[in-house]
Amino acid sequence: MAEKKEYRIKVQGQLMPVSEEIYLTYHRMKRRETYLEERDTTNGVFYYSALDTEGTNGEDVIPDLISPRVEEAVMDKLLSDKLHKCLAQLTKEELELILTLFFQNKSEHQLAAETGIPRITLHDRKTKILQTLKKLMEK
Structure with missing residues (x-):
């Protein structure tokens, strides 16, 4: 008899047992996220969140061109x-x-x-x- 494979994913630093379906869906989602990040890097996409610091939000530095000065x-x-x-x-x-x-x-x-x-x-x-x-x- 074949041994049943255990599937685990890391949640908040702990390995949690999950079903094969959840495991595959999770890793498909993670791979898609990685692919999108790689594509953004290749195309030179910049996120204002990269400017985040402890005291400020990177999106706060976006000039408001719609509101009247x-x-x-x-x-x-x-x-x-x-x-x-x-x-x-x-x-x-x-x-x-x-x-x-x-x-x-x-x-x-x-x-x-x-x-x-x-x-x-x-x-x-x-x-x-x-x-x-x-x-x-x-x-």
Whole structure:
């Protein structure tokens, strides 16, 4: 009679008896893991986890390119504040025209149809107001 072979795998430093099926599955999995690591090494794949230290996680050094930078947020806020101050210096009619065209997203054609003012006149007024705003913003 053939002697039954014992299969063991190392779990937390101790050899544990397992079935042949578990033994084969475990070693197939370990071989696959080794193969993938070898392939990554051959292809020059780098893992940020390689930068792990006691005090830091290697993934913490990955720059966040999606979130807005603090400097840009501050500059946007400063420009926004300045624009609001400059808009406050316009006359009521000029402000209404700018608000309608840029903040309510109406076209010059739509506004001309609603007000009865020729589109060319509205365009010329808009251009003049934008030049005024540009001068105020540059101060």
